[in-house]
Amino acid sequence: MLLNHRIARPDMTAEDVEMWRTLVADRSGLFFTDSRLYFLGQRLWERMRQHNLASYMDYYRYIMLDRNGEQEWAALLEGLVNNETRFFRHEPSFAALRERVLPQLWQQQQAQNGLNLWSVGCSAGQEVYSLAMLLLETAVFPPQHIHITGSDISGSKLAQAKNGRYRHFEIRSLPEAYRRKYMREYQQGHDQLFEVRSSLRQITEFRYLNLQAPEWHTTTQHDVVFCQNVLVYFSNETRLKILQRLCERITPGGYLFLAPTDVVSLRLPGMRPVYFPDALVYQRVAHTATEN
Incomplete structure (x- = not known):
């Protein structure tokens, strides 16, 4: 059963931000500036709700320790990458x-x-x-x-x-x-x-x-x-x-x-x-x- 979609996304603490910035940068090279932290938090929260996880630390542990962690990381990365494009864009x-x-x-x-x-x-x-x-x-x-x-x-x-x-x-x-x-x-x-x-x-x-x-x-x-x-x-x-x-x-x-x-x-x-x-x-x- 998924978390109630009306539940507000929890705020990210300074520790949460550092933890996720480091993981994402180490694994993909992507770097989230302060102006893009809201986007990062939103994408994390979307995946957390899929697994009924209420804290950023719990989700971090899930990716790092669960046997399905690599598969979940791939799903998260899909959401973190900005794929907006179009023909003859520039x-x-x-x-x-x-x-x-x-x-x-x-x-x-x-x-x-x-x-x-x-x-x-x-x-x-x-x-x-x-x-x-x-x-x-x-x-x-x-x-x-x-x-x-x-x-x-x-x-x-x-x-x-x-x-x-x-x-x-x-x-x-x-x-x-x-x-x-x-x-x-x-x-x-x-x-x-x-x-x-x-x-x-x-x-x-x-x-x-x-x-x-x-x-x-x-x-x-x-x-x-x-x-x-x-x-x-x-x-x-x-x-x-x-x-x-x-x-x-x-x-x-x-x-x-x-x-x-x-x-x-x-x-x-x-x-x-x-x-x-x-x-x-x-x-x-x-x-x-x-x-x-």
Whole structure:
């Protein structure tokens, strides 16, 4: 029997805050600032009610000691990760990629035999499929030379990304012409669904990745990396480590796209800022230090 949903969420003590901040940061790298503690408390309380646990300490012990603790941690993490996204979310970045970056990469001999892109924190796949549509539309590179990888920490979002199926509200930002060309519309019960066509599936793949993990198990070099609206959830120290590791996986001459809200005034070894209107972009100009 679940706890009464009308029972008010208990306040988090300073000890509760420190305990949960530490656990979440150690396991996922996510850092909750004071301004986001309410969100953290809400997500904890939602899971606590599922298990009839009335205190944050009891829930902590459940995750740490119960035989189902790992499964519960995965469920909690799903709620802590902000998966809000949409197709072509940051238009200035896509404009820079379409109008400037792709033509420049085509002129570089090493990119003409294949173009590798990586969407970090891809959520349910909207960014990956947006990149795929843009590349197919611009036709700078032939489809057989394009490979786009999406990675995320959320198992449920990766499953949706692999399925490539979306409800009508999830494709609200997708241009009508793209929807007709790259989506198959069908009815499932009372739901109107849209599924990506094979032309997008053939050039995309999805993988699980915890950015905080000691090893990333990927040595692929990428010509373009999109890491937008992801770094804002990490501490400054973790953010810099992630960026350094991302830069190591970018080919010389390749590009890193960040969200303007993610990072301000960071100097990245081997990278130089490139000006595009309303976009935050770096280009790799030299090899970075050896991976940590």
